[in-house]
Amino acid sequence: MKVRSILLNFCKATDRVVQIISYIGMALQLIFMILLAVQIFLRYFFNSPIYGIEESVTAMVVWFAAFGTIAVTNANGHAQVEYFLRWFPKKWHKWIQLIVNVVGILMGVALFNGGLRQFKVQKIALPAGGLPFSKCYYYALPIIVMAALLCIVCTSRSIKLLAEKETEREGGDII
Amino acid sequence: MTIPVWVYFVIFIILMVMDAPISFAMLASSALYCVLNGVNFSMFANVMGNAFASWSMLAIPTFIFVGSFMNTLGFSEDIFKFAKALVGHLTGGLAHANVLASMIFAGMSGSAIADAGGLGQIEVKAMTDAGYDEGFAAAITATSAGIGPIIPPSISFVIYGSMASVSIISLFMAGFVPGVIMGLSLMVMCYFMVKKRPEIAPKSERDSGRNVLKYGIRALPALGAPVILIGGMLSGVFTSTEAGVVASVYVVLLSIIYRRFSFKSLWITLKSSLHTTTMVLFMMGAGQIFNWFITTSGLMKTLLNGLLVFQNRYVVLLVLDLILLFMGCFMGGSSILILMTPFLVNLSTSMGFDLLHLGVVLVLTTMIGGTTPPMAPALFTTCKCCDIKFEKALAPTVKLLIPLFITLLILTFIPETVTIVPTLFGLH
Numbered sequence: 001m002k003v004r005s006i007l008l009n010f011c012k013a014t015d016r017v018v019q020i021i022s023y024i025g026m027a028l029q030l031i032f033m034i035l036l037a038v039q040i041f042l043r044y045f046f047n048s049p050i051y052g053i054e055e056s057v058t059a060m061v062v063w064f065a066a067f068g069t070i071a072v073t074n075a076n077g078h079a080q081v082e083y084f085l086r087w088f089p090k091k092w093h094k095w096i097q098l099i100v101n102v103v104g105i106l107m108g109v110a111l112f113n114g115g116l117r118q119f120k121v122q123k124i125a126l127p128a129g130g131l132p133f134s135k136c137y138y139y140a141l142p143i144i145v146m147a148a149l150l151c152i153v154c155t156s157r158s159i160k161l162l163a164e165k166e167t168e169r170e171g172g173d174i175i
Numbered sequence: 176m177t178i179p180v181w182v183y184f185v186i187f188i189i190l191m192v193m194d195a196p197i198s199f200a201m202l203a204s205s206a207l208y209c210v211l212n213g214v215n216f217s218m219f220a221n222v223m224g225n226a227f228a229s230w231s232m233l234a235i236p237t238f239i240f241v242g243s244f245m246n247t248l249g250f251s252e253d254i255f256k257f258a259k260a261l262v263g264h265l266t267g268g269l270a271h272a273n274v275l276a277s278m279i280f281a282g283m284s285g286s287a288i289a290d291a292g293g294l295g296q297i298e299v300k301a302m303t304d305a306g307y308d309e310g311f312a313a314a315i316t317a318t319s320a321g322i323g324p325i326i327p328p329s330i331s332f333v334i335y336g337s338m339a340s341v342s343i344i345s346l347f348m349a350g351f352v353p354g355v356i357m358g359l360s361l362m363v364m365c366y367f368m369v370k371k372r373p374e375i376a377p378k379s380e381r382d383s384g385r386n387v388l389k390y391g392i393r394a395l396p397a398l399g400a401p402v403i404l405i406g407g408m409l410s411g412v413f414t415s416t417e418a419g420v421v422a423s424v425y426v427v428l429l430s431i432i433y434r435r436f437s438f439k440s441l442w443i444t445l446k447s448s449l450h451t452t453t454m455v456l457f458m459m460g461a462g463q464i465f466n467w468f469i470t471t472s473g474l475m476k477t478l479l480n481g482l483l484v485f486q487n488r489y490v491v492l493l494v495l496d497l498i499l500l501f502m503g504c505f506m507g508g509s510s511i512l513i514l515m516t517p518f519l520v521n522l523s524t525s526m527g528f529d530l531l532h533l534g535v536v537l538v539l540t541t542m543i544g545g546t547t548p549p550m551a552p553a554l555f556t557t558c559k560c561c562d563i564k565f566e567k568a569l570a571p572t573v574k575l576l577i578p579l580f581i582t583l584l585i586l587t588f589i590p591e592t593v594t595i596v597p598t599l600f601g602l603h
Contacts, residue, residue: 025453026445030238036233036420041414048523058228065227077450078196079458081512085194100195107202110209111223114216118224121217139224160177 007159014156016076018099025067032060052130059131061136066142070149073104074157097161104154111147115140180472185209186592187465197510201465208468219464226460230416231337235330235455237419242284242399244426246293246431247440250397254279255297257387257394264381268460269305270315271326271362273298277319283422284399285333287508287542288451290320291557300309305600308375310567311368312547317557317568318575319361324508326354328404331508331538333415334455338462338516341530343415344408345602349535349593353586358541360578368574375571396429408427409600455509462513470517479521488526492587495522496540503544507552511541531603532590539586543579548571 035053043049072078088096122136131138183204190200202219209216226232245251258275265271280294302312324331327347336343369376382390403422406415430436469475485491502511519533539579545553548569558565567602586592597603 022446022449025449026442029445029449029452030441032233033237033240033420033423036416037424040417040420044412054230057233058230061233062224062227064449065453065456068449069457072450072454072457073196073452078198078454079507080194080196081191081505082194083505084192096193100190100193100199103190103195103199103203106205107199110202110206110216111219114218114220114223117215117217118220139228140220142227143220143223 004163008163011156011160011163014152015074017149018071018153021067022071025064025071028060028064028067032057032064035060055129055131058129062138062142066146069146070153073150074153076157093162098158101154101158101161104157105151108147108150108154111143111150115144115147119144179210180474180477182349183226183468183472184474197506197514198461201458201461201514205461205464205468208472218467222463222467223457223460226463229337229456229459231333231343232456232459234328234333234343234416234419236448236452237328237416237423238285238333239289239451240330240423240444241404241419241426242280242286242289243293243444243447244423244430244440244445245280245283245397245400246289247443248426248428248430248435250426250435251276251280251294252297252399253390253394255301256295257390259301260382260387260390263379265366267365267376267379269298269302269307270311270369270378271367273302273312273315274319274322274358274361274365277316277322278326278354279398279401281323281354282328282405283329283397284323285330286451287320287323287553288556290323291317291553292560295320295557299557299563305379306377307569310569311375311565311571313554313558313561313568314571314575315361315365316561317546317551317554318572318579319358320557321539321546321579322354322357324538324542325350325357327351327408328415328419329538331512331541332534334459334509335534335538338459338513339520339530339534341406341534342602344530345597347405347408347409347415347533348597348600348602349531350538351596352592353535353539353582356585356592357579360582361575364575364578368571387589396433397430398567400425403534411445444560458513461515465514466517475518475521478518479525482522483525488528489588491522491526492528492536495519496536496583496587499537499540500544500547503541504547504550504598507554508541508545509537511544512537528595529590531597532593535593536583536587539583543576545581546579547576548573553583 033148035057039053085093119136119140122140123134125134127134186207187200187204187502190203191197255272255276259269259272262268262271262275276294276298277290280290284290298316299312303309327350329347329350332350333343336346400422403425404418407418408415408422482491482494485494515537519537522528523530523533554568554572555565558568594603
């Protein structure tokens with residue numbers, strides 16, 4: 001019973017972290033859109049864009065994408081082919097979803113490993129585009145953080161799956 | 176350890192059938208290939224990071240922002256009322272208004288889901304309130320929402336352009352004629368459907384000239400967004416990303432001027448934009464890794480050779496249409512685009528196809544596939560949003576697919592219908 005409550009608390013904590021991360025993602029989106037608007041305004045009206053804004057926006061977009069991916073994974077909002085699952089017996093669904101989450105954890109491990117290697121390579125590169133730090137902090141590091149969180153989120157989803165009812169699909173693939 | 180290449184592909188398919196996210200399925204089969212062939216995962220992080228940092232993909236959150244904000248603030252309703260005042264008195268009037276509003280809305284959102292989920296709900300409610308058949312209302316809403324990614328701006332074209340290295344502005348221009356043909360053909364079909372079964376669409380009174388003018392003036396500010404987006408890009412003043420940003424600022428200013436701005440609306444819009452954009456970006460990264468895997472492993476060559484057994488280019492195009500339609504019945508447009516674009520690029524190199532033409536055909540086919548039974552994911556979403564039974568909308572949807580299939584055949588076999596506008600503007 002104690003183990004169960006610890007695990008469920010872990011899921012709750014994960015949800016809270018993901019919620020904070022989505023807020024940061026949304027804030028980043030607002031900031032990079034404002035920065036882009038300012039840059040366009042300065043470029044077209046005063047012919048004097050600010051050096052470094054483009055690279056700052058790139059850095060924000062990478063972090064935005066990394067955080068957003070975690071939010072989407074936690075909300076079960078990735079593009080999926082839902083049609084064929086109905087062919088499987090209902091009692092299998094839980095276990096199939098569990099396998100999918102394990103795949104998610106393994107992909108997190110692969111991306112984490114790749115991110116660490118990439119971080120080492122990018123760390124020795126000189127800062128570029130007007131930012132005071134090297135690329136590793138906005139290319140490799142977001143991938144490392146995303147990969148680690150992907151493992152945590154998929155683990156939390158697996159626990160929820162075993163302990164509670166299945167989560168609803170959020171959708172959003174048809175653009 | 177050597178495993179036949181097709182095994183990885185089968186793993187990919189099995190994972191997709193198991194309802195795994197398509198991006199996970201792409202990553203898993205590529206990762207297995209890396210592990211068994213001694214390739215380290217550094218490439219995974221590198222490709223993913225570059226996909227996230229793609230400058231042209233920055234247009235996506237801005238287009239979603241514009242469409243979603245327009246919906247949340249009620250500007251979409253103004254557009255529908257204006258369209259209704261213009262064509263509402265015709266046979267099947269509200270269905271025509273539905274298509275016309277979708278065509279106008281397409282000029283600012285670039286997404287089918289923004290149309291179906293936002294404007295679509297307004298349209299279906301107005302139609303059912305006026306006594307229109309529920310199934311017919313849902314069917315015309317779902318099929319006309321497919322115009323969203325064809326008429327510029329278009330998120331699908333941004334994805335395709337980034338992946339196939341085709342000018343996004345040229346793709347936008349190329350979408351004009353197909354979008355208009357699509358809309359007009361749907362209107363013609365609606366006319367005949369209502370003529371045959373008048374009970375599905377009661378007649379409406381013609382609006383007075385004064386009313387048309389009133390609704391036109393009310394919709395005018397909302398119509399400014401497509402003018403900025405399309406005009407800005409066409410005149411070469413803005414890139415697609417810049418046009419999206421300027422249109423976003425315009426929409427926010429508009430909401431403040433019209434006292435419709437609220438932080439809640441901004442919050443909803445940012446959340447929906449975060450989810451959709453990052454889902455696409457992550458899938459783009461996974462898709463580029465998967466593309467590396469199928470090219471390196473030789474799977475791409477095998478798949479290409481499979482299609483190239485048909486020596487005739489028209490037969491190849493027809494087979495391609497059928498494959499894409501089949502895929503569209505089960506998968507969302509963005510997934511198909513990310514999966515199929517590398518394949519199409521290779522195919523165009525082998526057969527001498529125009530990538531611009533192929534891109535428009537690809538997007539159109541996935542949109543039609545999205546409303547093609549049995550699965551019809553786009554129709555399903557519309558029915559879910561509007562609380563209408565999916566089965567009720569199936570029969571009218573099948574009829575509305577006829578003009579869309581004809582449009583697809585015209586665009587597939589007469590490439591000039593796609594390339595005429597970009598050629599006129601010197602973009603092709």
